[in-house]
Amino acid sequence: xxxxxxxxxxxxxxxxxxxIALQLANDGLDITLNDLPSAMDQLDEVRAEVETRGRRTLVxxxxxxxxxxxxxLVDETVDYFGRLDVMVANAxxxxxxxxxxxxxxxxxxxxxxxxxxxxLCYKHAAIKMRQLNNKSGRIIxxxxxxxxxxxPFASIYCQTKFGIRGLTQALACEISHxxxxxxxxCPGAVDTVMLRELAYGAGGVEPFYAIESTKSxxxxxxxxxxxxxxxxxxxxxxxxxxxxxxxxxxxxxFMDANVV
Numbered sequence: 283x284x285x286x287x288x289x290x291x292x293x294x295x296x297x298x299x300x301x302i303a304l305q306l307a308n309d310g311l312d313i314t315l316n317d318l319p320s321a322m323d324q325l326d327e328v329r330a331e332v333e334t335r336g337r338r339t340l341v342x343x344x345x346x347x348x349x350x351x352x353x354x355l356v357d358e359t360v361d362y363f364g365r366l367d368v369m370v371a372n373a374x375x376x377x378x379x380x381x382x383x384x385x386x387x388x389x390x391x392x393x394x395x396x397x398x399x400x401x402l403c404y405k406h407a408a409i410k411m412r413q414l415n416n417k418s419g420r421i422i423x424x425x426x427x428x429x430x431x432x433x434p435f436a437s438i439y440c441q442t443k444f445g446i447r448g449l450t451q452a453l454a455c456e457i458s459h460x461x462x463x464x465x466x467x468c469p470g471a472v473d474t475v476m477l478r479e480l481a482y483g484a485g486g487v488e489p490f491y492a493i494e495s496t497k498s499x500x501x502x503x504x505x506x507x508x509x510x511x512x513x514x515x516x517x518x519x520x521x522x523x524x525x526x527x528x529x530x531x532x533x534x535x536f537m538d539a540n541v542v
Contacts, residue, residue, distance in 0.1 A: 288363040289517060290314040290355060292346050293373030295321035297474035298424070300328050301506030302370055304335070305514045311368065312338040314359040319343040338363070346373045346399030349406075356406045365414060368517045369407035371400045371423040375440075378480060381437045387522060389438050394443035400424070404453055407509070409460065417461035420517045423450055425466040427532050443468075447528045454526030463525035465516050470532025471497070472504040499534025 289306045293299035295317035303313050313332050315325050323527040325341050332339040340362050344351030360366050375395045377388045400423050411419035428436050429443030446466055471494040495502050509531050515521055516529070530538065 287311045287367040288314070288359065288365050289368035289370060290316060290317045290359055290366065290407070291370045292355075292374055292399070293424075294328055295324035297476060298337070298469065298472060298506045298509045299370075300324075301510035302372060302513045303328055304331055305507070305510035306368070306370075306517060307332040307335040307337040307339075309514055309518070310337070311517070312340075312363055314340045314342055314355070314363075316342050316344060316346070316355055317373070334347040337378075347394040347404060349402055352399075352402040352406050356410045360410060360414070362499065365416070366407065366410050366417070367416065367496035368420045369403055369422065370513060370517070371407075371421075372404035374424055376439050376476060376480065378435050378439070379437075380435055384438055390453050392438045392442050396439070399449060400446050401449060404449060404464070408453065408457055412457070412460060412463050418519060418522065419460075420521070421462060421464045422513055422516050423464075423466040425450070425468045425528055427468055427530075427535060428450070429466075429468055430528065430530070430538075431536060450528065451526045458525055461517040461522075463516075463521065465521075465524060465527045465529060467509055467512050467516070467529050467531055469509050470504060470530075470535045471495075472506060472509060472531075474506060496530065497535050498510055502533070504531060504533060 289311045291299055291303045294315040306329045307313055315328055317325055329341055330338045342355050377392045392397050405420055407421050423446050425446045428440045429447050450464050450466045453542040512529055512531050
């Protein structure tokens with residue numbers, strides 16, 4: 283069995299998930315990459331990039347909203363690598379509509395991936411880490427700027443991301459005595475395919491990005507690597523005294539003194 287620490291990253295095919303997987307590989311971790319079967323080509327590209335960093339990798343496709351798939355993800359990771367040290371529940375979807383135009387189907391789409399998917403990753407990572415007597419495990423989830431402050435036309439996205447913060451705090455309290463920490467990251471506007479798709483629908487990338495940049499104190503958007511750097515620290519042994527926290531990565535868009 284390798285002595286390298288092992289991380290699972292969901293939603294790893296592109297954007298923030300891809301950046302997190304590559305950064306953790308840079309940090310010396312072996313990586314299980316997870317995304318939907320439709321993203322297999324992109325996962326293979328990320329796998330190749332991880333392996334150029336000298337790390338071992340495993341690709342497991344599946345749906346994070348399926349408990350069977352998440353159990354399989356965790357079990358096969360441990361079967362292959364012999365351990366599990368970090369779970370990054372990064373997979374997410376965004377639905378952009380006014381509340382009055384949002385359907386029940388839209389609600390379930392967002393909650394199945396963002397809410398249920400994160401819950402299942404947290405649950406089964408915690409179960410497996412405790413079975414392995416891992417006293418320094420790291421469970422990390424993806425909240426959002428929209429998980430700290432409501433955003434117009436993103437009601438159900440906000441609902442799911444606020445919920446991830448509550449889930450993070452509750453699980454952190456429940457397992458704090460084990461040495462396993464639970465935290466989440468809250469990105470602001472980060473230049474990803476998801477954000478560009480949102481921008482196209484809002485009238486164009488340039489005007490949308492210009493508006494979003496003015497909301498940031500630093501005057502520009504983030505990039506996926508900015509979030510990956512925060513996850514890198516949260517995943518490390520150095521973060522052992524931090525748990526139950528929702529870490530802003532938003533260019534100073536707002537501060538927690540003003541938003542609780």
